Structures are given as C-alpha cells and as structure tokens.
Amino acid sequence: MKRLLMLLIFCASPLWAVQPDEILDDPALEARARALSQGLRCLVCRNESIDESNASLARDLRLLVRERLVAGDSDEEAVNFIVDRYGEYVLLNPRRTGSTLLLWGAGPLMLLLAGIGALLYLRRRSRGTGPEGNALTPDERARLDDILNR
Amino acid sequence: MITELGHFALILATIVAVVQATVPLVGAQKGWAGWMAVAEPAAKAQFILTALSFGALMWAFITSDFSLRLVVLNSHSAKPLIYKISGTWGNHEGSMLLWVLIVAFFGALAAWFGGNLPARLRARVLAIQSAIAVAFFAFILFTSNPFLRMAVPPFDGQDLNPLLQDPGLAFHPPFLYLGYVGLSMSFSFAVAALIEGRIDAAWGRWVRPWTLAAWIFLTIGIALGSWWAYYELGWGGFWFWDPVENASFMPWLLAAALLHSAIVVEKRESLKSWTILLAILAFGFSLIGTFIVRSGLLTSVHAFANDPERGVFVLAILGFFMGGALILFSFRAQAMEARGVFALVSRESALLVNNLLLGVACFVVFVGTMWPLVAEMFFDRKLSVGPPFFNAAFTPFMLVLGLILPVGSSMPWKRARIWRSLRPLVPAAILALAIVGLLYAVQSGRSLLGPLGVGLGAWVVMGAVLDLLRRTGRKGGLSDRLGRLSRLPRADWGKATAHAGLGIVMIGVAGLTAWMQDDIRVAVQDQPFEVAGYTLTLNDVREERGPNYLTTIADVTLARDGQELARLSPEKRFYPVAQMPTTEAAIHQTFGRDVYVVIGDAQGDAGWTLRTYIKPLTIWIWIGSGLMALGGLLSLSDRRFRVAAGAQRAGTDGKTPAQVPAE
Numbered sequence: 092m093k094r095l096l097m098l099l100i101f102c103a104s105p106l107w108a109v110q111p112d113e114i115l116d117d118p119a120l121e122a123r124a125r126a127l128s129q130g131l132r133c134l135v136c137r138n139e140s141i142d143e144s145n146a147s148l149a150r151d152l153r154l155l156v157r158e159r160l161v162a163g164d165s166d167e168e169a170v171n172f173i174v175d176r177y178g179e180y181v182l183l184n185p186r187r188t189g190s191t192l193l194l195w196g197a198g199p200l201m202l203l204l205a206g207i208g209a210l211l212y213l214r215r216r217s218r219g220t221g222p223e224g225n226a227l228t229p230d231e232r233a234r235l236d237d238i239l240n241r
Numbered sequence: 242m243i244t245e246l247g248h249f250a251l252i253l254a255t256i257v258a259v260v261q262a263t264v265p266l267v268g269a270q271k272g273w274a275g276w277m278a279v280a281e282p283a284a285k286a287q288f289i290l291t292a293l294s295f296g297a298l299m300w301a302f303i304t305s306d307f308s309l310r311l312v313v314l315n316s317h318s319a320k321p322l323i324y325k326i327s328g329t330w331g332n333h334e335g336s337m338l339l340w341v342l343i344v345a346f347f348g349a350l351a352a353w354f355g356g357n358l359p360a361r362l363r364a365r366v367l368a369i370q371s372a373i374a375v376a377f378f379a380f381i382l383f384t385s386n387p388f389l390r391m392a393v394p395p396f397d398g399q400d401l402n403p404l405l406q407d408p409g410l411a412f413h414p415p416f417l418y419l420g421y422v423g424l425s426m427s428f429s430f431a432v433a434a435l436i437e438g439r440i441d442a443a444w445g446r447w448v449r450p451w452t453l454a455a456w457i458f459l460t461i462g463i464a465l466g467s468w469w470a471y472y473e474l475g476w477g478g479f480w481f482w483d484p485v486e487n488a489s490f491m492p493w494l495l496a497a498a499l500l501h502s503a504i505v506v507e508k509r510e511s512l513k514s515w516t517i518l519l520a521i522l523a524f525g526f527s528l529i530g531t532f533i534v535r536s537g538l539l540t541s542v543h544a545f546a547n548d549p550e551r552g553v554f555v556l557a558i559l560g561f562f563m564g565g566a567l568i569l570f571s572f573r574a575q576a577m578e579a580r581g582v583f584a585l586v587s588r589e590s591a592l593l594v595n596n597l598l599l600g601v602a603c604f605v606v607f608v609g610t611m612w613p614l615v616a617e618m619f620f621d622r623k624l625s626v627g628p629p630f631f632n633a634a635f636t637p638f639m640l641v642l643g644l645i646l647p648v649g650s651s652m653p654w655k656r657a658r659i660w661r662s663l664r665p666l667v668p669a670a671i672l673a674l675a676i677v678g679l680l681y682a683v684q685s686g687r688s689l690l691g692p693l694g695v696g697l698g699a700w701v702v703m704g705a706v707l708d709l710l711r712r713t714g715r716k717g718g719l720s721d722r723l724g725r726l727s728r729l730p731r732a733d734w735g736k737a738t739a740h741a742g743l744g745i746v747m748i749g750v751a752g753l754t755a756w757m758q759d760d761i762r763v764a765v766q767d768q769p770f771e772v773a774g775y776t777l778t779l780n781d782v783r784e785e786r787g788p789n790y791l792t793t794i795a796d797v798t799l800a801r802d803g804q805e806l807a808r809l810s811p812e813k814r815f816y817p818v819a820q821m822p823t824t825e826a827a828i829h830q831t832f833g834r835d836v837y838v839v840i841g842d843a844q845g846d847a848g849w850t851l852r853t854y855i856k857p858l859t860i861w862i863w864i865g866s867g868l869m870a871l872g873g874l875l876s877l878s879d880r881r882f883r884v885a886a887g888a889q890r891a892g893t894d895g896k897t898p899a900q901v902p903a904e
Contacts, residue, residue: 183627194630198604
C-alpha cells in the first residue's frame with residue numbers, strides 16, 4: 092500500500108483519470124479506447140494504467156489513443172504507434188516474444204515439473220515403502236504411558 | 242527522558258536476544274538443562290523490553306514530542322489522536338520496531354504456552370526465534386533508529402501521509418505484520434526440527450496453530466488493505482497486483498499451502514520434508530516482502546540507491562536465514578522419512594494437489610513481480626508486468642483449485658474412490674450449472690466468464706455445506722442431525738467456513754469484474770441523470786474544513802424508480818501540511834451491488850465531474866475474506882489444540898499426547 096506514497100508524489104495533480112471532455116462521441120470507439128488504455132501504463136506512476144491515472148502524461152496518452160482510433164487505426168496499430176514512441180515499458184501486458192516467453196512459460200513449466208515430482212512421490216507412497224507403524228523411542232513410550240495412565 | 246529509556250530498553254532487548262539466541266542452542270546440543278532453561282525467561286524479558294521501547298515511541302507520538310526526528314517527519318499536533326497512535330508504525334523506523342516487537346511477542350507466547358513442548362525442541366525454537374529478532378534489532382539500531390533527536394526541535398511536524406490517515410489503513414500494517422512475523426514461528430519450528438533431525442505427528446500439531454494464526458492475521462491484513470484501496474483510491478479497484486501487494490500475497494499463498502500440508506504431517510506422517518520446506522519458504526517470502534517494501538527496489542532503482550544500506554541489510558538477513566535453513570534442509574531432509582501409505586486417489590493426494598496449485602500460483606506471482614528486474618538486468622529489456630499478465634497467468638490456478646476443492650475435501654484418508662466422493666456433490670454441481678445457465682441467459686450476450694466465476698463460487702460454497710452435512714451421518718431425523726451438526730469438532734466447522742469463504746470471494750470477484758458499469762460525466766446541479774437504472778442528482782457542492790484538512794463535499798441523491806435510496810456525500814480533501822489531495826468516495830452498499838460515487842473537479846460554471854460506478858456483488862469479497870479468517874479462528878479453537886494448552890495449565894510437566902488417530 093506504500094504505492095500511494097510514490098503515486099502521489101508523481102501523480103498529485105488534481106486531475107481525475109478519464110475526463111468527461113476526453114470521451115468520444117462514438118460509444119463503440121470509446122469502449123475500444125477504454126479497453127486499450129487499461130493495458131497501457133502511466134509512465135510516471137507506479138503500476139497504474141493510463142485509464143486509472145491522474146497524471147497529465149496519462150491524459151496525453153489517453154488522448155493519443157483516441158486520436159489514433161478516430162484516425163481509423165486498428166487496436167493493434169494504435170498500440171504499436173504508442174510502443175514505437177514510448178517503448179515496451181508502456182505495455183502492462185508484456186508481449187509474448189523473445190525472453191518474455193520465459194515469463195509466460197514459467198508458470199506452466201513449473202506446474203509440469205512439480206506435477207511430475209508430485210506424481211513420483213505419490214507412486215512411491217502408494218507402493219508403501221518406508222516403515223509404517225509405531226516407532227516410538229523408549230523415552231516417548233514412557234511419556235505416553237504416563238499420560239495415558241494419568 | 243522517556244525517549245532515552247525507550248532507546249535503552251531497545252538496546253537491552255538486543256542483548257537479551259543475543260543471549261537467547263545462543264545459550265539455549267548450546268544447551269540443547271549438549272543436553273544442559275540449565276542452559277536450555279535460559280530461553281524462557283529471556284523470551285519474556287525480551288518481549289517486555291521491546292514493548293517498553295515501542296511504548297516509549299508511541300508516547301512520543303501521542304504527546305507530539307517534536308524533539309524526536311521521527312515524530313517531526315511523520316506527525317502533526319493537529320492530527321486526531323488515533324492517527325497519532327497509528328503514526329507510530331506509519332513510517333519505516335516505527336514499522337520495523339513494530340515488526341521486531343511482534344517477533345518478540347511470538348517468542349514470548351511460545352515461552353508462555355509452549356509448556357507442552359519437549360524441553361529441547363522448545364529451547365531450539367526460542368533460540369531461532371530470537372536469532373531472527375537479533376537480526377532485526379541490529380537492523381533498527383544500525384540503519385533505522387527511531388529514537389534520534391533533533392538538534393533544534395521545530396514548532397510543529399510535517400504530518401503523516403494523508404492517505405494513511407484512515408481507519409482501514411491504521412490497522413492494516415499491524416495485522417499484516419502479525420501475519421508475516423507469525424510465519425517466523427513456523428520457520429523456527431522447522432529449523433529446530435531440522436537441527437533435531439526428526440519430525441513426527443506431534444510436530445505437525447505444534448506448528449499448525451502458529452501457521453493458522455499467521456494465516457488468519459495475513460487474511461485480515463490483506464482484506465483490510467484491499468478494502469481501504471477500494472474506497473480510498475477513487476476508482477474502486479480491490480486488487481492491483483502491485484509489487485507491494487504481491488509481497489503480502491505470496492506468504493499468504495504459501496501459508497495456506499503450509500496449513501494444509503501440516504494436516505498431512507499431523508494425521509498421516511507424510512509430506513514431512515515438503516512441509517518443512519514450505520515453512521522455510523513461507524517465512525522466506527515474508528522476508529522478501531519486507532525487502533521489496535523496505536528497499537524500494539521494485540518501485541524504482543533510484544529509491545533503492547537513495548538508501549542502499551537498508552536494502553542491503555535486509556538482503557543480508559534474507560540470505561543468512563534462507564541460505565542457512567536451506568543448507569540445513571539439504572543435509573537433513575533425507576532423515577524425514579514418510580510413514581503413511583496412501584493410494585493415488587486419497588485425501589493425502591488431494592492435499593498434495595492443493596499444495597501444488599498454491600505453490601505454483603505463488604511462483605507465478607513471484608516471477609511476475611521480479612520479472613521487470615530480471616529482464617532489465619539480463620535481457621536489457623525495460624518492460625512492465627501488470628495486472629493483465631497476472632490475471633491471465635494466475636487465475637487459472639485458482640479456477641482449478643475451486644473446481645477440485647469440494648471433491649478433494651470430502652475424500653477419505655488413505656484410499657478414496659472418485660465416484661464415491663463425487664456422488665454426494667451432484668446437487669452442488671447441478672445448482673452451480675443452473676446458476677451459470679441462468680446468469681448467462683439474463684446477462685444476454687456478454688462474456689461467459691462472469692457466470693462461470695459465480696457458478697464456480699457457488700460450487701465451492703455448496704461443496705462446503707454438503708461436506709458439513711455429510712459429517713452428521715446418514716441416519717436419524719432432522720433434529721438428530723442438527724444436534725450432531727452442533728457437536729461436530731470446531732475444526733470441521735472451521736474448514737467448512739473457510740472453504741465457503743473462499744467460494745464467496747470468488748463470487749464477489751467474478752461479479753465485480755464481469756458486470757461493473759461506469760459513467761463519467763459533467764454533472765450539472767439539479768439535473769438528474771441515469772446510470773444503469775439508477776437516477777443520480779447533484780444537489781449541492783460545498784466547501785468545509787476538517788480537523789487538519791479542507792474538503793469539497795458534494796451532496797448527491799441516489800434514487801431508483803422515483804424512490805430515494807440514499808443521500809451520498811463524496812468528498813475531495815486537501816491536506817495543506819502535506820500538500821496532498823485525497824478522495825473519499827461515497828458508497829451505497831447493499832448485498833447485490835455497490836453504487837460508488839466520486840467527485841472530481843469543477844468544470845467552470847458548467848458543473849462538476851462526477852464518476853459513478855455500479856459494482857455488483859462487491860461486498861461479498863470482504864464478507865468472504867471475513868469468513869475465511871473466521872474459519873481459521875474456529876479451527877484454531879478446536880479441542881485438540883486447547884487440550885494441549887490445558888495439559889500445561891494442569892501443572893504437570895505437560896507433555897502432550899503425541900499420537901492422534903487419523904480421524
């Protein structure tokens with residue numbers, strides 16, 4: 092929750108996220124713009140999309156997205172336009188290319204490895220190696236008797 | 242004077258902690274009872290001294306003693322009393338003192354209530370707990386001393402961050418810390434067992450209450466934080482996948498896994514080395530969380546560079562405890578031989594799958610949180626990993642978990658048949674599918690995700706209820722069964738309550754994310770407008786003055802079908818001392834939906850920016866979280882834990898009866 096400290100240092104201008112004057116007249120286009128801006132990062136905030144951000148830079152980016160959409164760009168073209176200018180850093184959803192494949196693959200890969208490990212363990216358990224039964228030390232035995240006879 | 246006493250008490254506590262961390266450890270190794278016995282009084286003394294020190298700091302905050310640097314930086318004389326108190330831990334130094342106070346508190350608890358532990362194990366547990374305390378005492382004294390004086394005290398302070406001046410956030414850190422640090426107890430038990438070279442069912446039973454307590458506190462702490470973010474941040478999100486949030490979520494996931502695997506150790510003497518590893522890692526992630534928050538590493542590289550000393554210190558603590566414990570683990574894990582034998586399909590396997598899913602989910606969160614750093618260091622790519630990634634990569638694990646939870650939790654130990662466990666759940670499945678179908682038909686043409694999420698939640702809730710009913714047996718009339726229901730062990734009630742809580746959280750999250758509607762407009766005074774069937778009217782906007790802020794309050798009428806539902810007063814505050822604005826959203830909350838109204842800026846003479854959000858089912862996220870914590874509490878109060886405590890009160894040497902029948 093300390094994010095707020097940082098957030099406010101950078102985003103403390105008294106503006107609030109999407110402004111009424113930014114909204115496009117065409118509801119379909121506006122819906123696309125909102126969806127896109129939720130995936131773009133406000134560059135001066137911490138982990139906030141431009142859709143939520145109060146920073147003036149975020150407002151500029153929101154306007155830019157809408158401008159591109161009005162100009163007839165597809166969603167992908169509009170995003171590419173912004174990535175070309177601001178870098179990959181603006182994407183909250185990292186692209187599945189190059190080294191980032193590792194990031195996306197980490198979960199499934201780990202699940203696979205852990206799953207194999209768990210299965211091996213289960214097989215060993217179900218075959219029942221290892222001593223089952225009572226293996227108390229004499230000391231514990233004495234204590235247990237003491238408790239049971241109390 | 243009081244400040245100096247507090248400082249002195251802190252130094253004394255450090256010395257006591259050093260003694261406690263070494264003498265009993267040697268005693269336990271050599272079998273010297275006298276040396277081992279040092280641990281208990283030392284743990285109590287350490288706690289009392291740390292509490293005195295913390296009390297002194299709190300006193301300085303309450304009396305606004307501006308000769309203290311920390312108070313100047315984080316307090317103001319005009320601040321309400323409750324925030325003067327919470328200001329004690331609303332800053333780095335104070336929060337670290339709170340952290341170490343809780344470490345000492347848990348140590349003292351183990352000394353007070355650990356009478357039923359074998360002397361050797363108890364000495365080792367207390368010594369290791371104290372070693373953790375030593376590390377943080379040193380951290381406080383050398384890098385973040387809260388008791389530094391000002392050469393020239395100013396007339397007034399610089400105020401606490403206004404966002405922290407909120408009841409939700411005043412109590413969020415203490416709960417979170419109780420959770421983080423509670424896991425240190427599980428860690429101490431794990432390392433003590435590794436040194437001892439043996440763990441058995443009794444160990445599983447001893448470590449479980451501590452883990453359970455830590456998990457309850459973490460649940461409450463996270464829920465408080467999320468609730469606060471929901472109403473304070475002004476756009477009504479409840480979870481942002483922020484690094485700092487993830488830092489608290491990862492230990493929660495692992496603590497949940499540990500809770501379940503400790504049951505297997507307790508009842509079936511299997512999964513031992515895995516449970517030990519989990520206990521080590523769970524606390525490890527608490528330390529990683531502290532490191533992330535304290536070093537500011539993930540916020541920006543600059544924050545870290547500003548204060549490298551602290552970050553490096555926490556990293557060293559992390560390296561020492563994790564490295565040491567894991568090396569010990571690699572030597573001793575072989576000795577942890579499993580005893581229980583069970584089939585591929587059994588309660589044991591189901592709990593293993595639970596651990597698998599929670600563990601990998603935690604891993605995904607970890608990788609996602611650290612990836613921007615990794616990518617920059619090794620691949621020279623500057624990129625962000627935000628909510629879309631976590632939603633896509635994390636959610637599937639929770640979906641699978643929800644799907645198998647009712648089945649797994651009703652399986653018998655040792656050997657189960659899938660069909661026999663599934664059959665009693667058929668009504669739950671039918672109900673869940675009916676809900677999905679109904680919601681899909683009603684919402685007409687939107688994504689299937691919302692109905693599926695709600696259906697899944699209903700499946701989990703129904704599964705928990707049916708499981709509880711099944712425990713009353715097949716015979717007898719309704720009154721018989723109800724009687725038996727009330728006599729079920731509290732652990733059964735706890736399990737059902739916590740599981741139902743999880744299902745309810747799923748329902749809330751699905752409802753909020755799938756069907757939220759929002760509206761942003763310039764609202765003109767006395768001109769009603771419609772949002773999703775509700776009529777809102779901005780009646781008035783006025784300026785007022787609070788105890789330490791200025792505020793703009795709007796008066797909004799919320800109505801439906803001509804009926805007035807509520808008068809809402811969203812606020813926009815400005816704290817002049819800290820020069821910061823905050824929003825106070827107005828929320829009309831019912832079980833079905835929240836109407837969430839935020840006021841923005843004046844738009845010239847035309848009116849005011851007003852944002853309205855309709856958020857369905859939101860309240861259930863917190864009701865569900867509360868139920869999860871309540872379930873934990875019920876489980877914690879189960880007879881088998883209380884009996885162990887009673888044995889000590891009886892004044893015997895109080896060794897707990899270690900053997901428990903597997904149900």
